[in-house]
Amino acid sequence: xxxxxxxxxxxxxxxxxxxxxxxxxxxxxxxxxxxxxxxxxxxxxxxxxxxxxxxxxxxxxxxxxxxxxxxxxxxxxxxxxxxxxxxxxxxxxxxxxxxxxxxxxxxxxxxxxxxxxxxxxxxxxxxxxxxxxxxxxxxxxxxxxxxxxxxxxxxxxxx
Ligand SMILES: NC(=O)c1ccc[n+]([C@@H]2O[C@H](COP(=O)([O-])OP(=O)(O)OC[C@H]3O[C@@H](n4cnc5c(N)ncnc54)[C@H](OP(=O)(O)O)[C@@H]3O)[C@@H](O)[C@H]2O)c1
Numbered sequence: 090x091x092x093x094x095x096x097x098x099x100x101x102x103x104x105x106x107x108x109x110x111x112x113x114x115x116x117x118x119x120x121x122x123x124x125x126x127x128x129x130x131x132x133x134x135x136x137x138x139x140x141x142x143x144x145x146x147x148x149x150x151x152x153x154x155x156x157x158x159x160x161x162x163x164x165x166x167x168x169x170x171x172x173x174x175x176x177x178x179x180x181x182x183x184x185x186x187x188x189x190x191x192x193x194x195x196x197x198x199x200x201x202x203x204x205x206x207x208x209x210x211x212x213x214x215x216x217x218x219x220x221x222x223x224x225x226x227x228x229x230x231x232x233x234x235x236x237x238x239x240x241x242x243x244x245x246x247x248x
Contacts, residue, residue: 091120092120093119094120094122095121095147095148095149097122097171097172098123098124098170098171098172099116099121099122099123099171100124100126100163100167100173101125101173101174102126102173102176103127103176103177104123104127104152104176105127105128105132106176106177106180107180109125110142113150114146116148117142117143117146117147117148117150118146118148119147119148121148122148123148123150123151124150124152124153124166125150125151125152126152126154126155126163126166126177127152128156129154153166155177157177157198158194158197160197160201161205163202164208166205167208167209168205168208169209170209171211172212172213172215173205173214173215174214175202175214175215176217178198179194179195202216
């Protein structure tokens, strides 16, 4: 018998990350079909724990490659999903160029993911933000995207 929720497809960005990995684990435990994005599927140190989880838990996981900085990179992985959980974002503090290394990927990546979700008619998108996001461009980018596109789905900022 197929696991409960197997018919529901959830796209999760940044599944190699701390937040993304835990989100995938909880979805697989509940039996969801998960499409997870990583920058490189061949980077074993970042994906092996996900494959181990997928083998052990009832849900199904398929990995896709996508980069926040490449427009359109999330279109394929989002198309056909029921929900999108966007957790991919650079998350570190040591950089000499925070605009280039942190803000640009966060804003452009969120914009790319919301664009893909808008085109695909996704029911609900959850964007993982942070306390820093309360003051910065990511929240503004989300708000502007929703206003500009008249997106029909619900966007939640999860702090
Ligand atoms: N950790 C917390 O306690 C916490 C709390 C609240 C909010 N948040 C927010 O949650 C988000 C994720 O945090 P985290 O702790 O999970 O960070 P993390 O462990 O560093 O994971 C970041 C994820 O983003 C991906 N990523 C980074 N740059 C990318 C790019 N250019 N293209 C595609 N993927 C990219 C990483 O992929 P690679 O593996 O390829 O690097 C990784 O999967 C951040 O926005 C953070 O502010 C975190």
